[in-house]
Amino acid sequence: MExxxxxxxxxxxxxxxxxxxxxxxxxxxxxxxxxxxxxxDVRDVVSIIANTGIRSGELCSLRWEDINFExxxxxxxxxxxxxxxxxxxxxxxxxxxMARREREPVSxxxxxxxxxxxxxxxxxxxxxxSARICTSLVTLHALRLAFYKRWVESGGSAQALGxxxxxTYTPKTxxxxxKRDFEIAAQYQANxxx
Numbered sequence: 001m002e003x004x005x006x007x008x009x010x011x012x013x014x015x016x017x018x019x020x021x022x023x024x025x026x027x028x029x030x031x032x033x034x035x036x037x038x039x040x041d042v043r044d045v046v047s048i049i050a051n052t053g054i055r056s057g058e059l060c061s062l063r064w065e066d067i068n069f070e071x072x073x074x075x076x077x078x079x080x081x082x083x084x085x086x087x088x089x090x091x092x093x094x095x096x097x098m099a100r101r102e103r104e105p106v107s108x109x110x111x112x113x114x115x116x117x118x119x120x121x122x123x124x125x126x127x128x129x130s131a132r133i134c135t136s137l138v139t140l141h142a143l144r145l146a147f148y149k150r151w152v153e154s155g156g157s158a159q160a161l162g163x164x165x166x167x168t169y170t171p172k173t174x175x176x177x178x179k180r181d182f183e184i185a186a187q188y189q190a191n192x193x194x
Contacts, residue, residue, distance in 0.1 A: 020145035025134045026050050026194055029126070032133055041111070042129065044096050045122045049140055051193050052087050053147035053165055056140040060119050062110045067097060072186070076166065087164045088186035090193040150192040160185035 021029075026046065033043035048059065058076050066075045072094060073086040089097075097110070104112055111118040123140050130138035151161050161167075164185045 019136060019142065020149040021130075021134065021136070021138045021142055023146075023150070023194055025130070025136075025138060026143065026146060028133050029129055029138060030194075032129055033125075039125055039129065041118055041122050042125045044100060045111075045119065045140065046126060046143060047096050047194070048089075048093055049143040050146055051093050052089050053144050053151070053161075054087055055144065056119050056123065059111065060109075060115045062115070063108055064101065064110060067110070069094065069097070083166070085164065085166050092193050147192075154192050156192070157185070 029046055030043050033039040033046065045056075045059065048054070049056065052074065054074065054076065061077070062074065066077060067073075068075070072090070073088045076085050076087060100110060107113060109115045119140075127137055127139060130136070148161065148165070152158075
């Protein structure tokens with residue numbers, strides 16, 4: 001029988017277990033990123049994903065016209081589920097979005113002219129910063145997991161979470177009142193904002 005070491009067969013990255021970062025780790029990441037001018041995008045992306053649960057790819061394609069500042073929601077047009085959905089946001093995300101709008105008033109996209117490049121750079125910077133200050137590696141996907149974890153721990157409705165995350169709409173699962181579920185989602189989201 002052949003014996004082998006796990007390290008010989010699989011890279012270390014494949015062995016990492018994804019875990020949702022704690023609220024304290026996210027706060028440290030945001031605080032550290034806020035101190036340096038070149039990492040302000042990290043602060044913005046981390047805060048938006050950790051407080052809304054949207055995917056990094058959805059953030060890449062986010063345009064200013066997709067944001068309703070008055071009713072505080074983001075319309076996701078090119079999401080994984082291939083249907084439109086609305087994601088509520090609270091006062092901290094509102095503050096970040098308004099500051100970005102002031103910094104880049106002529107840009108079509110929330111993250112500038114090349115949002116994909118910005119998100120890729122932010123992803124690398126986020127991992128690098130988290131390696132220095134957190135107990136585990138924090139990825140953009142892990143920030144989504146943190147949002148879901150806080151949602152569940154706060155007693156949030158699974159159906160409302162499915163509505164804003166784009167996960168549970170199937171022919172078998174139809175909402176009786178999606179508007180009410182969205183309102184519930186907006187209330188829970190405001191309660192768990194970091």
